[in-house]
Amino acid sequence: MKLETALSKRLGLRYPLVAAPMFLISNKEMLVACAEAGILGCMPSLNARTPEQFRADLAWVRARTDKPIGINLTLGLTPKERVDADLTACLEHDVPVILTSYGNPTDIVKRAHEKGRLVFHDVITLQHGRKAVGAGVDAIIAVGAGAGGHAGRISPFVLIPWLAEELKVPIIAAGCISDGRQVVASLSLGAQLCYLGTRFIASEECGASPEYKQLVVASGPEDVVYTDAVSGIHANFLKATVPENFSADRSPEGAKRWKDIWSAGQGVGLVHAVKSISVIVEDLAREAHDTLAALA
Numbered sequence: 001m002k003l004e005t006a007l008s009k010r011l012g013l014r015y016p017l018v019a020a021p022m023f024l025i026s027n028k029e030m031l032v033a034c035a036e037a038g039i040l041g042c043m044p045s046l047n048a049r050t051p052e053q054f055r056a057d058l059a060w061v062r063a064r065t066d067k068p069i070g071i072n073l074t075l076g077l078t079p080k081e082r083v084d085a086d087l088t089a090c091l092e093h094d095v096p097v098i099l100t101s102y103g104n105p106t107d108i109v110k111r112a113h114e115k116g117r118l119v120f121h122d123v124i125t126l127q128h129g130r131k132a133v134g135a136g137v138d139a140i141i142a143v144g145a146g147a148g149g150h151a152g153r154i155s156p157f158v159l160i161p162w163l164a165e166e167l168k169v170p171i172i173a174a175g176c177i178s179d180g181r182q183v184v185a186s187l188s189l190g191a192q193l194c195y196l197g198t199r200f201i202a203s204e205e206c207g208a209s210p211e212y213k214q215l216v217v218a219s220g221p222e223d224v225v226y227t228d229a230v231s232g233i234h235a236n237f238l239k240a241t242v243p244e245n246f247s248a249d250r251s252p253e254g255a256k257r258w259k260d261i262w263s264a265g266q267g268v269g270l271v272h273a274v275k276s277i278s279v280i281v282e283d284l285a286r287e288a289h290d291t292l293a294a295l296a
């Protein structure tokens with residue numbers, strides 16, 4: 001097996017790896033570091049406070065690299081005017097991949113395809129995957145149990161091959177991928193890209209605080225709790241940062257809680273050090289090659 005897929009080739013990536021978008025903590029420095037390392041770096045557009053700041057961030061990235069990047073539009077959680085403005089900025093700044101989550105991607109797909117861009121949509125169930133494929137998305141991000149951020153309940157062992165069989169579009173594996181063994185496992189289950197969030201929290205470039213990064217390094221899967229009490233939607237958090245007796249909050253205040261209540265997935269168990277993105281990517285590639293060699 002080669003560390004290459006039809007989708008990674010189409011995007012011009014050295015490795016079939018994505019640094020997944022993370023609310024508040026992905027930043028423009030990560031986009032550039034990922035581009036240089038040969039993987040797809042992604043950021044939620046909302047990590048820039050205003051549409052003007054977002055445009056400035058894209059220009060900053062484009063002044064440093066012409067390699068592919070991905071931008072996440074969190075549809076249901078973002079005012080429509082902001083989504084429209086940020087999509088326009090993406091289309092003007094040569095962003096080849098738009099990642100949609102929490103909503104109906106139909107309008108985004110239409111505008112993105114007119115400009116020859118790709119849309120990948122995040123799902124935790126087959127039902128949502130079918131709807132997104134109906135809306136014309138180019139790939140489905142299958143977010144399995146144990147993922148950082150808003151996660152599903154289905155094991156990646158089943159979710160990836162199941163959605164690949166049922167949906168007939170490329171599947172991107174998300175959730176609990178922290179080292180090269182899991183990259184090989186995901187590709188063998190039929191994934192065309194691996195989407196890693198938690199591993200990249202513990203990167204030098206990430207905007208998370210040093211304390212957050214160290215807690216990811218120090219934690220194991222049992223230190224992660226799956227709860228809807230923070231923002232009203234089930235997500236995984238580092239238990240030590242979740243106060244007791246919390247009530248669910250779907251308002252914008254709920255989203256603000258992510259600043260002090262830190263999200264990460266069960267993959268923390270295999271994150272052992274904070275490293276630069278270039279070193280993390282080379283580690284992942286070496287571990288994947290070693291795994292393949294051992295299997296052969």
Ligand SMILES: Cc1cc2nc3c(=O)[nH]c(=O)nc-3n(C[C@H](O)[C@H](O)[C@H](O)COP(=O)(O)O)c2cc1C
Binds near residue numbers: 147266
């Ligand atoms: C702190 C944090 C914030 C996240 N924010 C977002 C987000 O704003 N939009 C989104 O689509 N996914 C978000 N995610 C999910 C990731 O994009 C990705 O699906 C997930 O991290 C993959 O699982 P892993 O963390 O186990 O690698 C977030 C994840 C984390 C850990």
